[in-house]
Amino acid sequence: xxxxxxxxxxxxxxxxxxxxxxxxxxxxxxxxxxxxxxxxxxxxxxxxxxxxxxxxxxxxxxxxxxxxxxxxxxxxxxxxxxxxxxxxxxxxxxxxxxxxxxxxxxxxxxxxxxxxxxxxxxxxxxxxxxxxxxxxxxxxxxxxxxxxxxxxxxxxxxxxxxxxxxxxxxxxxxxxxxxxxxxxxxxxxxxxxxxxxxxxxxxxxxxxxxxxxxxxxxxxxxxxxxxxxxxxxxxxxxxxxxxxxxxxxxxxxxxxxxxxxxxxxxxxxxxxxxxxxxxxxxxxxxxxxxxxxxxxxxxxxxxxxxxxxxxxxxxxxxxxxxxxxxxxxxxxxxxxxxxxxxxxxxxxxxxxxxxxxxxxxxxxxxxxxxxxxxxxxxxxxxxxxxxxxxxxxxxxxxxxxxxxxxxxxxxxxxxxxxxxxxxxxxxxxxxxxxxxxxxxxxxxxxxxxxxxxxxxxxxxxxxx
Numbered sequence: 001x002x003x004x005x006x007x008x009x010x011x012x013x014x015x016x017x018x019x020x021x022x023x024x025x026x027x028x029x030x031x032x033x034x035x036x037x038x039x040x041x042x043x044x045x046x047x048x049x050x051x052x053x054x055x056x057x058x059x060x061x062x063x064x065x066x067x068x069x070x071x072x073x074x075x076x077x078x079x080x081x082x083x084x085x086x087x088x089x090x091x092x093x094x095x096x097x098x099x100x101x102x103x104x105x106x107x108x109x110x111x112x113x114x115x116x117x118x119x120x121x122x123x124x125x126x127x128x129x130x131x132x133x134x135x136x137x138x139x140x141x142x143x144x145x146x147x148x149x150x151x152x153x154x155x156x157x158x159x160x161x162x163x164x165x166x167x168x169x170x171x172x173x174x175x176x177x178x179x180x181x182x183x184x185x186x187x188x189x190x191x192x193x194x195x196x197x198x199x200x201x202x203x204x205x206x207x208x209x210x211x212x213x214x215x216x217x218x219x220x221x222x223x224x225x226x227x228x229x230x231x232x233x234x235x236x237x238x239x240x241x242x243x244x245x246x247x248x249x250x251x252x253x254x255x256x257x258x259x260x261x262x263x264x265x266x267x268x269x270x271x272x273x274x275x276x277x278x279x280x281x282x283x284x285x286x287x288x289x290x291x292x293x294x295x296x297x298x299x300x301x302x303x304x305x306x307x308x309x310x311x312x313x314x315x316x317x318x319x320x321x322x323x324x325x326x327x328x329x330x331x332x333x334x335x336x337x338x339x340x341x342x343x344x345x346x347x348x349x350x351x352x353x354x355x356x357x358x359x360x361x362x363x364x365x366x367x368x369x370x371x372x373x374x375x376x377x378x379x380x381x382x383x384x385x386x387x388x389x390x391x392x393x394x395x396x397x398x399x400x401x402x403x404x405x406x407x408x409x410x411x412x413x414x415x416x417x418x419x420x421x422x423x424x425x426x427x428x429x430x431x432x433x434x435x436x437x438x439x440x441x442x443x444x445x446x447x448x449x450x451x452x453x454x455x456x457x458x459x460x461x462x463x464x
Contacts, residue, residue, distance in 0.1 A: 004181045012174050016166060023162045031155045035117070035148060039126055046144045050132055052082040053142075057134050072096050075140065083142070089132075090141040100145060123149045187215045191222055203230040261288050315439075318360070320351040320385040327364045327383070334369065339377040342368075345384040353459070355439060360390075360457075363435045367392040367455050370429070374398075374453060389441070391456035399447040432457070 056078040066074070072091075079089050079097035088098035095103075102120060118125050126146040133139050190207050197205035206226060207219045264281040267273065273281070324344050335342055353360075364383070371381045374396030382393045429443070436443050436457050447453040 004178065004185060007181055008174055008177050011177055012170050015170050015173065019166045019170075020163060023159060023166070027155050027159055031151060034151050035126065038146060038148060038151075039128065042126065042144065042146050043128055046128060046130065046142075049082050049084075049087075050130060050142060053078045054132060054134060056082060071138070083144075086145055088143045090143070091139070096140070100143075102145065117148070123147060124152045184215075187219050191219060194222070194226070198226060198229065203233050258288075258292070261285050315354050315356055317352045318355050318357045320346060320353060320390075321349055323357065323360065323364075324383060324385060327361060327368065330361075330365060331368050331372075334372055335381075338372050338375065340372060340375055341380045343380060343382045345382065347386040351385060351387070359435045359438065363432045363457060364390065364392070366429070366432050367457075370455070371396065371453070389456050389458040391454055393452060393454040395452050398449040398451055398453055399445070400449055401447075429455075 053075075057074060075089060075091075076097045079087060080099075083089070083097070083099075085099040088100050088102075089096045102125070116127055118127055124147070126148045127143065128145075129141060129143045131139060132142050187207065187210075194205045194207050203226070206223050209216050209219045209223070264285050268278065268281055324346070328342055328344060331342065368381065368383070371392055371394035375381060375394045376396065379395045381395075384391050384393070432455075433443050439457075439459065441457055441459045444456040444458060445453070446456075
């Protein structure tokens, strides 16, 4: 059962119960008031008629000394003349006069003051009785009744008429209530429809907020929640797509060296080769195995940064002079191997930055390694640090302008043949980008094809 139906039923039931309870109460008060007014009126008439009957009896010649038979005749005659059809007279339980269709012999004198109501033969009677004393020993019980059935019937009739009117009025109010509740609850229905759409995959569904009450506040909160859900879903979809691309690229990168390793190992096992050929095969197997090892290490590092980099990063103030000298010493062998020189430039001897020293060292090592791969023998590499960032510049082959936006993607390499020949995996700049993000920074790549390349790591979105 829908909420609006429940509300309507509860309201209709409450209205009927309250209206009929009030109606019954008012009918009871009205009926009681009518009976009291009728009883007072009838009691006054009753009293006047008894006085007239007493005067008639006492005015008779020596009434008290008459015989019982004569007294009864006089009482019957007087009752017939002064009381009428709705009265009955008893003397010590013996009926003397009774023009009513009812018998009062067993009524008793305890119910004679002032009146009471009985239901007799399906009729409601207002009965009142009074003692008539004529002389010291002559006592009579006089009873009078008034048929008030019509009052009870009218009360019942009014109740059922009121009940019918209440049902009609309640039905009319119920229709109005349904319309009003539907208008009031329209935002809730919109909320439900939007929730169903979002559950069905339409994450762009939103509610139009037209009111500033509690329902409007709930609608605004729902829209904010939907924004966050859509944002997270898009982020998850993007992450999933990147992971699929990463796994596909990794499988592709693993296939070439693994094929070569398997091929050369099969040749060594199945064929007799000259010593020189064996050494070449073993050198190639060793080279490709080391490349696979480096690739695995880079993948583990990149996966670790994406998984819990925010939790494990430990920032502290690091003196840039010490950091750059340490990086330069680590790159000494690599630079000699290629016949390159490294120049370090700084804006000040005391320059410091808040960073995770290990991660920034890894970033610089990757940037310098890329610079070494791109540089020609005898070239110069320059590393510069200033207040807002660090940059690495080489005088190598450069990068085509259309490739600059892609080279930060995992496994992407501008010249794949040259990269593989130099042991590259295409993961270096992906690592650098993630390290920059963890430091609230970014990588900026500038290059001129055939002349130079400059990669800058900037803090606080500096654009130098």
